[in-house]
Amino acid sequence: MAVIRPFKSIRPISELASKVAALPYDVMNSEEARKMTKGNPHSFLHIDRAEIDLDPSIDVHDKKVYEKARDNLNKMLDDGDYIQDINPCLYIYRQIMDGRSQTGIVFCASIDDYLKGVIKKHEFTRKDKEEDRINHVDYCDANTGPIFLTYNEDQLASEIIEAWIENESKRKPLYNFVSEDGITHIVWAIDNDIIIDEIIDLFKEIDCLYIADGHHRAASAVKVGLKRRKENPNYTGKEEFNYFLAVAFPDNDLMVMDYNRVVRDLNGLTKYELFEKLEDKFYISDAPTTEPFKPYKKHMFGMYLEHRWYVLEAKKETFNEEDPILSLDVSILQENILHPILGIEDVRTSDRIDFIGGIRGLKELERRANTDMKIAFSMYPTEVRDIMRVADIGEVMPPKSTWFEPKLRSGLFIHKLK
Structure with a gap:
């Protein structure tokens, strides 16, 4: 009540x-x-x-x-x-x-x-x-x-x-x-x-x-x-x-708008080494156009690197749909790319990552990746019911999950x- x-x-x-x-x-x-x-x-x-x-x-x-x-x-x-x-x-x-x-x-x-x-x-x-x-x-x-x-x-x-x-x-x-x-x-x-x-x-x-x-x-x-x-x-x-x-x-x-990520470097990897590691957990394809790629469903990500957009689709083993937190796209990105591949353990404290609210548009991701950053990820927005599911079990959302x-x-x- x-x-x-x-x-x-x-x-x-x-x-x-x-x-x-x-x-x-x-x-x-x-x-x-x-x-x-x-x-x-x-x-x-x-x-x-x-x-x-x-x-x-x-x-x-x-x-x-x-x-x-x-x-x-x-x-x-x-x-x-x-x-x-x-x-x-x-x-x-x-x-x-x-x-x-x-x-x-x-x-x-x-x-x-x-x-x-x-x-x-x-x-x-x-x-x-x-x-x-x-x-x-x-x-x-x-x-x-x-x-x-x-x-x-x-x-x-x-x-x-x-x-x-x-x-x-x-x-x-x-x-x-x-x-x-x-x-x-x-x-x-x-x-x-x-x-x-x-x-x-x-x-x-x-x-x-x-x-x-x-x-x-x-x-x-x-x-x-x-x-x-x-x-x-x-x-x-x-x-x-x-x-x-x-x-x-x-x-x-x-x-809820997308809350996107940009990362300063590739953690010592070459572009080809990065793709090799990504292929273990994601299906990778070229973006359909040269325009910034906006994911249109859950578990899909846009990746911008060296002036090109790619589409990443998470394989089933990367998430647990029954888990309110592990099923979130921000969790999938963190647990399968940001931490194990790019070496960002804590997004709250790392100075190698920044977050860009969807209100600023995907062109801002390109601008940052072409200037002070190296790689960008566009996200599918978290849904309100996802937030409720997490709150209902007394847990907290991963950092920078929502942009209202x-x-x-x-x-x-x-x-x-x-």
């Missing part, structure tokens, strides 16, 4: 929404954030990456950065850039990318659901990244970026949810704008208590929610909630710090912890 509840969102005034909305803090570095916010004092990155308003030499984990984030948030509130809804609401958040839409419900999720495993994870988190967001949430006294959740649409009376969404989306939206990357963002408020209660009851019928993106934000929000509980031993469980900001989309709405698009924008919803 998943527990969700409405909240009084702090959100930008309508005329500033497009200027406030920003990509998640962790998809860019400080230098990129400074460039992205040039000439835009309203960008939410002034809160999410507040170091951009301080001297470039500052440590991004310095206390002054979190204080600046808090001060910037308070200033935007004082200046009237933000308002707070009077009554608790749920919200509908629709994104349209290349004619394809995904529509989610914005709510507050329970930290207890996270602790009990009702909200399931599929990634490890790093302590330093957790500490950064813990401090950010604690100083701002708010969840400033929504956690991207999904659910198995087959488990929910989705036709009822869809009917409510269809009904509510006929009303005038709070926001309707196109961001700089061409993605449309539309937001409606659900302020009818009858509809809110109906949606809350529907979510009680599903077994679990899955984190699609935002593992560090989720872990940090939960740890801040536990910290507040310790500071308030007489807490009732109804306080806002017992909940965190989230958006849940049905799994059938989501698109479009990215949720931060700044459209803020959940205060008091």
